[in-house]
Amino acid sequence: MLGNRQFYHETIRKIIVAFGTLFNDIHIVRKNNSGAVIQSMKVPLAYGPKQKFLARLDQDADLQSKVAITLPRLGFEIQDMQYDPARKLNRVQKFKKVKSSASNADKLDTQFMPVPYNLGIELYAMAKQSDDALQIVEQILPFFQPDYTLTINDMTDMGIKRDVPIVLESVSYEDSYRGDYGDRRAIIYTLSFTSKFYLYGPVTSGKIIKSVQVDQYANVQTEAPKREQRYTVAPNPATADADDDFGFNETVSFFQDAKTFDPATGEDKS
Numbered sequence: 001m002l003g004n005r006q007f008y009h010e011t012i013r014k015i016i017v018a019f020g021t022l023f024n025d026i027h028i029v030r031k032n033n034s035g036a037v038i039q040s041m042k043v044p045l046a047y048g049p050k051q052k053f054l055a056r057l058d059q060d061a062d063l064q065s066k067v068a069i070t071l072p073r074l075g076f077e078i079q080d081m082q083y084d085p086a087r088k089l090n091r092v093q094k095f096k097k098v099k100s101s102a103s104n105a106d107k108l109d110t111q112f113m114p115v116p117y118n119l120g121i122e123l124y125a126m127a128k129q130s131d132d133a134l135q136i137v138e139q140i141l142p143f144f145q146p147d148y149t150l151t152i153n154d155m156t157d158m159g160i161k162r163d164v165p166i167v168l169e170s171v172s173y174e175d176s177y178r179g180d181y182g183d184r185r186a187i188i189y190t191l192s193f194t195s196k197f198y199l200y201g202p203v204t205s206g207k208i209i210k211s212v213q214v215d216q217y218a219n220v221q222t223e224a225p226k227r228e229q230r231y232t233v234a235p236n237p238a239t240a241d242a243d244d245d246f247g248f249n250e251t252v253s254f255f256q257d258a259k260t261f262d263p264a265t266g267e268d269k270s
Contacts, residue, residue: 007202009155012119015195016078018150019121019166020045023074028135043125043136045074050124050188071186072127072136079120084196087116097158098208108208111158114198125189133187137171140191144168155200167194210235215261227255 023045030039095111125140127133147167154162169192176186216229230253240246259268 005202009200011154011197011199014152014154015119015164015197016047016121018152018164019193019195020047020076022148022150022166023076023123023140026074026136026139028072028132030132043072043074044070045076047077048075049077050075050122050126050190072125072129072132074136075124075126076121079122079192081120082118084116084118087196087198089113089116095155095158095160107205109158109203109205111155111203112201114154114200116196116198119195119197121193121195123191123193125191127187128185130187133189137189137191141168141171152197154198157203162198165196167196168192169194210238213261226257227259229254230261 026043026045028041028043029037032038090113093113095113097109098107123140125133125136127136144166146169147165150164150166151161152164154160171192172190174188174190176188211232211234214231215227216231218226218228230251232251232253234249234251236247236249257268257270259270261267262269
């Protein structure tokens with residue numbers, strides 16, 4: 001696509017996995033009238049739309065059935081994805097990284113700056129008892145003021161880690177109980193989040209330039225122009241990698257011959 005080879009950095013997948021991990025260890029307790037704990041349970045979490053869980057509830061009217069979907073539970077899904085111009089980076093700048101393996105020590109990976117996007121995600125807290133739902137919500141809201149920041153390995157190949165804010169936008173409430181005796185009640189809190197992340201383009205590999213040579217000619221209009229001067233630049237030390245702290249050696253040579261440099265052989269020829 002667009003003249004590039006196939007690439008997939010799993011960025012959106014990493015965001016979804018990290019988001020789900022935030023809410024994967026929420027517990028609730030139930031107490032009797034004397035305040036003693038009679039039940040403690042971990043709230044299950046799954047990726048999927050809210051309508052899927054509600055349809056499962058409606059299909060099983062038997063409140064005692066062991067195969068009915070259990071409440072409370074948490075579900076989440078992607079809602080939308082939008083470009084964020086406020087976080088736009090300089091499109092001509094690049095990330096650079098030298099290959100770490102000995103066989104590729106003279107290779108340099110480059111990648112253009114990423115593109116900012118906002119990912120809308122909704123989290124559903126579903127319960128049949130109001131107290132269960134409130135326990136879930138109160139274990140989530142205090143951590144978002146209004147954002148919670150995750151550190152994600154954005155680009156493992158380039159060694160890039162980035163902080164990704166998860167912003168809580170709104171909280172809404174819904175009670176699906178309609179009054180029929182056979183209906184199962186589902187209290188639903190919907191928490192809307194926005195994840196501010198970046199999408200990366202392809203990584204390009206190339207050789208590292210370790211020396212530059214420029215020959216200057218006095219009169220290029222003649223049939224066989226004579227070179228007058230050669231300017232050479234090389235890193236100091238010569239063993240420096242692209243991401244090292246190094247200087248340069250500059251050399252200027254003068255000639256009176258009519259030779260030319262052959263890049264294929266690396267020699268001067270008449």
